[in-house]
Amino acid sequence: xxxxxxxxxxxxxxxxxxxxxxxxxxxxxxxxxxxxxxxxxxxxxxxxxxxxxxxxxxxxxxxxxxxxxxxxxxxxxxxxxxxxxxxxxxxxxxxxxxxxxxxxxxxxxxx
Amino acid sequence: xxxxxxxxxxxxxxxxxxxxxxxxxxxxxxxxxxxxxxxxxxxxxxxxxxxxxxxxxxxxxxxxxxxxxxxxxxxxxxxxxxxxxxxxxxxxxxxxxxxxxxxxxxxxxxxxxx
Numbered sequence: 144x145x146x147x148x149x150x151x152x153x154x155x156x157x158x159x160x161x162x163x164x165x166x167x168x169x170x171x172x173x174x175x176x177x178x179x180x181x182x183x184x185x186x187x188x189x190x191x192x193x194x195x196x197x198x199x200x201x202x203x204x205x206x207x208x209x210x211x212x213x214x215x216x217x218x219x220x221x222x223x224x225x226x227x228x229x230x231x232x233x234x235x236x237x238x239x240x241x242x243x244x245x246x247x248x249x250x251x252x253x254x
Numbered sequence: 255x256x257x258x259x260x261x262x263x264x265x266x267x268x269x270x271x272x273x274x275x276x277x278x279x280x281x282x283x284x285x286x287x288x289x290x291x292x293x294x295x296x297x298x299x300x301x302x303x304x305x306x307x308x309x310x311x312x313x314x315x316x317x318x319x320x321x322x323x324x325x326x327x328x329x330x331x332x333x334x335x336x337x338x339x340x341x342x343x344x345x346x347x348x349x350x351x352x353x354x355x356x357x358x359x360x361x362x363x364x365x366x367x368x
Contacts, residue, residue, distance in 0.1 A: 177296045183355055186287050186299035186310065229355060235293060242291065247356075 145169050147234050149245030157253055162219040164248045166232035169213070178206055178217045179231045181247075187231065191217065222252045256281070258360035260346050266366045272334040275363045278327055279348030287347040287357060288312075288321050288331050297345070300331065304351060336367045 146169040156162045166176075175194045179187040191206040193199040193215065199206045203220040215232060232245040259278045267273045279286050288300040301321035302310040312319065318337070323329040333340055343364050347357040 174293060179297065181355060181357070183353075184285070184304070184309075184351070186289070186302050187297050187357070188299070189296045192296060233296070235296075242297075244359075 145172070145234060145236055145241075145243045147232060147243050147245040149232055149248055151248060152246070153249040153251070155251045155253060156222055158223055159221050162222045162226075162250055162252070164217045164219075164230050164232075164250070166215045166234075166245045167213055168215070168234050168243075172237045173210075174235045174237050176206070176208055176215045176235070177233045178204065179233060180226075180228045181231065182228045190230075219250075222250070224252050224254055226250065227252050258346055258348055258358050260344075260360035260363050262363060263361065264364050264366075266368065267336045268368050269337060270335040271367075272332065273336055273365065275331040275333075275344050275346075275365075277329045277331070277346030277360060279329070279346070280358050281327065282350070283348035283358070284326075284351030285349045285357075286323060286329050287349075288329070289345045289347065290315075291343040291345055291362070300344075303329065333365075336365075338367045341365055341367050 148167045150165050177192045178190040181187050190204045191201045193206045193208045205218045207216045229247045229249050231247050234243045261276045286303045289297045300312040300315050303323045306323045320332045343362040345362045346360040349357045
């Protein structure tokens, strides 16, 4: 059964400093990976979708995927207090509709 | 404790039909979300209720998608009329709210529109 481990559980960074979040997944049978953000009291919003090894940038958000090391990361450039939220990585399992979510990282960006 | 339940698990509809999907949130949860999930787009928020009040109605999905929450333990999502592009998995999630944001997802309803 596929699993996704997310780290750290919580992270505090200063405004303008790079924030880095990580996910390690249990095997490579996945179509794609996504990073979602959830602000308090809001639904999930997609930040970045990445389908192949390498890097994918969407504005200030950059995802890195390395299937060989079973690792996907999210880097937030110049984070702002409004980026304070819970960040979830999600793995789409090949040949199924199944999506496995990580446990989330609570990011706090201090002014 | 029962988690989020959704029915039916699978639905096949012809173009133009009306379908209603059902969701029962975790007992005691204040927030309820409806999402559409596809391989290409990932999760897209359709509706969000807080204490049975509609807080967000998903913008682009307004015209044919209508979610209702008649009581705190039951919600429906109506798609009328259905189109082939609506084929997707529809997920319902609930969270305690009141500062506790973790969303608990149901198993989803897989919809195929022919």
